[in-house]
Amino acid sequence: MEIKNAKILITGGATGMGYEMAKIFKEKGAEVLICGRTEKTVMDAAKELDVLGFTADVANEQDVENLFKFVEEKWNGLDVLINNAGVGYFSDLVATTTEDFARVWDINVKGAFMVGREAAKIFIRQNKGNIINIGSTASLYGFANGSAYVASKFALKGMTECWRAELRKNNVRVMQINPSEVVTEFGAKSGYGSNDNGKKLTASEIAHVAMSMLTMNDVGFITDTTVFATNP
Template structure:
């Protein structure tokens, strides 16, 4: 029997690349998105079910899982990919927007996971892959809300992995960063443009943005590269918890995980706290 993967957020970026890759590898794919009526490509693949799932709409989660099971009979892997990033000085971001950041990046993942777990327990197997970020390992200025949501996702995923191991369900975390072929950067920029400006932060923002511009120019990874890591995590048969998906962030990940706290903080301050 073919294996089936359910992927959230397949309209763009990592989710779309993953849907294409899994389908090309012969998997059944439940490709979920908020606006499936606008999808023109994935709907033409026989082994892909394109269906609405908005992680902020509990009813749509249950319907997507039910229809996916009706179509393919089982779900073997869940990839929680849907998410977005708020960009800007914390003081300028409204409470409502931060609540939405957590509703999508954290509570949405929890709700989709909770909904699929009874099926995984019944079949005594399943893999859950949560798409985190380098910003779930190390923090960056102007991304405080996004970092907070991804740090929460990492903690949730790690703790959940211990619980679900008792049910033969494996939890994994994929950590991408520095990807060019995704509209995440554009969306983050749009968010920053909507935020009210505070003149006191202007010199710092200018300096920090100069650092980010330098990082952008060095980006080499693509959404397809991340999709390949997602596929490996789904198929390698291991209980490995974390996968660093792009080489661009590897130095920062090593700095966080392999150096002393003092050395790490000094390194990050020297790199990401430009003086006005």
């Protein structure tokens, strides 16, 4: 697809990977809308990037409905959804509370589902569109202390495969990016930590992958890709 003038919505777009994706798409001439839960963070990022900003919690259905009303009012259509909003939580099984588990699930799975559903309504109407879900290597294998996060990312992978099968007849390309550890604020916020030694992935590498996937001619698409640092 052609990035110039494309209408691109990025959830969790005010920081980290979402921010870098918004930046690279804007530089290539796209119209970009970022959303996030914290108004000041979203609006500051939108101003820095010269893109549209909207405050929305993807785990809240009314917020999601309001987000897509805004999309329709501003653009009357959409070319790309990047489902990037997500949270992490890492703890041993016996210390993980039901509330901890549900909080991760609400954003990483239910939130992605609701945003994807509303975008799909537009894409089916248009008979074209693109979805990139930001997964993780945690959608490929489990590890100790990862019950809540890994479960959410395995579920996201399953939804991605369902949407891909369902929406191909509408010329919608559904893709997933599975980053390994990326040095962003995610690690600190989730309690996982991140040792930035200059050799690990940064958000710009993931933005590069998203750009590469989208700019392939529409006759084909990369279903999913996993990104590792060469020698972390």
